[in-house]
Amino acid sequence: MKRRLIPILLVLLLLLSSAGSVSGHRLHIHHQIGAIDIKAYYGGGTPCQDANVTIYDDQGNLYLVGATDEAGEFSFPPKIGLDEYTVVVESTHMVGHRGETTINMSSSSGGASGSSGEEMPLYLRIVAGLGYLLARGGAAAAYSGWKMKKKYEGG
Structure with a gap:
């Protein structure tokens, strides 16, 4: 359980630290x-x-x-x-x-x-969104690879 908690906390910390200013009511x-x-x-x-x-x-x-x-x-x-x-x-x-x-x-x-607040131009929002999706996919692939490696090495 402890080994699962550390990666989850690291991912949560990464997500929270990368959050920019959000204006739901702009x-x-x-x-x-x-x-x-x-x-x-x-x-x-x-x-x-x-x-x-x-x-x-x-x-x-x-x-x-x-x-x-x-x-x-x-x-x-x-x-x-x-x-x-x-x-x-x-x-x-x-x-x-x-x-x-x-x-x-x-x-x-x-x-x-x-x-109220600063808004990025459309092309920057698109690039940021694609970067976000790629980062999530990379994190999922890394986690999957780590899990497979653990399965084949440790049993």
Whole structure:
């Protein structure tokens, strides 16, 4: 029993140490500057309809409250003298989906998109998934080989 426990613990430790940040309730926010336009959407690109939008100024004070439209969009006029806004979007249809981004009017990144958490590009997610599957297959083959070797050597 002790000989089985050590490989199982090692595999469990390997799996737990390789886990990255996971966001089961990811919500993306895209903004443009002018009249500040915000677009909120889920991971698959579906618009976040009728979501509660709360906007705070750079001091953390409440500036504006509203809701996204059917396309997941919300627009608000910037207040003169304010350089930074924190936008919080909470979905009303899918509980637990929440996104937050900071819009900096003085930065040069204009209409950059922000999201809660960092998302890898699609090709990197595919490569990471294939690497994960290959690693699991390799671990299974190594375990199977170890078990066969033990069977033929030790009886």
